[in-house]
Amino acid sequence: MTASGKRRHLSVVPDVPVIVRPSERPRRRDVASYHLRIELDxxxxxxxxxxxxxxxxRLHELHPIVQTVMGWQDSHLHSWVGGEPPASERYEMRESIDEGFADEDDELCEDAVRLDQVLAEPGELLSYQYDFGDGWDHTIVLERIDADEPAPTVACLAGARACPPEDCGGPGGYADLLTVLATPSHPGHHDAGAWVGPGFAPESFGVDAVNRNLRIEIVIRDHGPVTDSKLAELLRRIPHQAAPHVFSLLEHARLTERRGDIPAAQELATLHLRWFLQRIGSDGITLTQAGYLPPAVVAEMRQELPGFDDWPATSNRETDQRPVHLLREYAKTLGLVRKYKGKLVRTNLGTAMADNATQMWRHLLDRLPLGTEQIEREAGYLVLLTLAAGTSSDERRDVIAEGLAALGWQTSDGTIVGREEVFWMGRPTITFLELIGAMVEGWVQRDQPMDPEWGRLFAQMVLSM
Structure with missing residues (x-):
């Protein structure tokens, strides 16, 4: 009763449930082994x-593992959905958020959420969506948590059936494709077989092959290039399943290790260019009437510069001495010299670097790999990776061919780039490295690594830019 004697009307107010989204959950204090099962919906x-x-x-670290165990090529966008309604939430790629593809009201980034937040207890589910055009949805379930293993690692335990080909139209398109492949009388049977390739077997699955690819993932994580380097940008465009040899070199390239004797490498890497700029001097060199270096200068270069006296021709004409002509052309390409009123003269940049090995070194790090065409520069990065990793010439050809094929390059007749064409693709960088002595010529090196240690260091530094 109230003070006035009137009865108060009371009602029960239900408790408002507290919604805890996965990203708000606490993280595990220990690191456990999560046994997961993923299935294609x-x-x-x-x-x-x-x-x-x-x-x-974190989910962005889980993404390449999911791609590898399933067998995708990581050539499309992806996202995740964790939790059950009304607590479910979506996790987007950083690129999708930065480029405005994600929902502005739902922009949780995958690199901000850990797996043990979205999957905390056995039986919980996580959805993984790949290729929004085809619409491949996957369901991941946490089957077991093993907190007793001393060093949790990544491994595939079992599986069934091959991953569908990329861009085949999603579950419906894949079902149609399998029907066509299984029906020799179908009018599209031949074209479908040519499209998937002779190695495609829908019922096949090999756990050993998956684990080999997972080991490459570990190499990328532990020995990969500097995140914002140009090499890292290039490698992000190469599906590692298509270029295992390329990615296996990262461990040997030592891109994340402490550098060696950089001052000595600077002196050796810039020796030829600095000598040439000093020889040109402030007055320049008067060229012959035909526009070439005079024979006396050519003879001097052959005598003074390491490796130049190995060229078989005995004439002192620039046209007969390929190393001399190449050094002049590379000095021009690098913006260090130019022709002016019948003379070869230094540019302001060349004058500043003539006596400064450190400044010249930095200029080379910034300009390499060389080439005017995209394929020349991409091949150049692969050349530098093989140099940093200490490969033989034969292995170098195989790695460059594999990398260029994985990047989608083809010859004019539509075939993939073979090991015999790679020299021409990477010629600007290869020739320069051989000219300054950073890399031994292929016909000398053959099947044994013989490149100097300072050359490997030079390549490591270029790849970190």
């Missing part, structure tokens, strides 16, 4: 994998 018979990962991975 709306595909029958099922395509699935069982694999183990550390619980402390």
């Amino acid at each position: 709306d595909v029958s018979p099922a395509i699935w994998r069982q694999f183990v990962v550390p619980s402390n991975l």
Whole structure:
């Protein structure tokens, strides 16, 4: 009763449930082994994998593992959905957010959320969406947590059936493709077989092959290039499943290790160019009537510069001495010299670097790899990677050919780039490195690594830019 004697009307107010989204959950204090199962939605018979990962991975670190265990080529956008409604939330790629593709009201980035937040208890689910055009949805379930293993690692345990080909039209398109492939009388049977390639077997799955690719993922994580380097940008465009040899070199390239004797490398890498600029001097060199270096200067270069006296021709004409002509052309390409009123003269940049090995070194690091065409520069990065990793000439050809093919380059007749064409693709960088002595010529090196240690250091530094 109230003070006035009137009865108060009371009602029960229900408790408002507290919604805790996955990203707001606490993270595990320890690092456990998460046993996961992933299955491709709306595909029958099922395509699935069982694999183990550390619980402390962020979702952007889990992404390449999912791509590898499934067998995708990582050539499309992806996203995640965690939690159950009304607590579910979406996690987007950093690129999708930065470029405005994500929903402005739902812009949680995958690199800000850990796996042990979205999957905290066995039985919880995480959705992984890949290629929004084809619409490949995957369901990931946490099957078991093993907190007793001393060093959680990444491994594939089991699976069934091959991953569908990229760009085949999603679950419906894949079902149609399998029907066509299984029906020799179908009018599209031949074209479908040519499109998927002779090696495609829908029922096949090899756990050993998956684990080999997962080991490459570990190499990328532990020995990869500087995140914002140009090499890192190039490698992001290469599906590592298509170029395992390229990525295996990262461990040997030592891109993340402490550098060696940089001052000595600077002196050796810039020796030829600095000598040439000093010889030109402030007055320049008067060229012959035909526009070439005079024979006396050519003879001097052959005598003074390492490796130049190895050229078989005995004439002192520039046209007969390829190393001399190349050094002049590279000095011009690098913006160090120019022709002026019948003379070869230094540019302001060349004058500043003639006596400064450190400044010249920095200029070379910034300009390499060389080439005017995109394919020349991409081949040049692969050349530098093989140099940093200490490969033989034969291995170098194989790696460059594999990398260029994975980047999508083809010859004019539509075939993939072979090991015999790679010299021409990477010629500007290869020739320069051989000219300054950073890399031994292929016909000398053959199947044994013989490149100098300072050349490897030079390549490591270029690849870190």
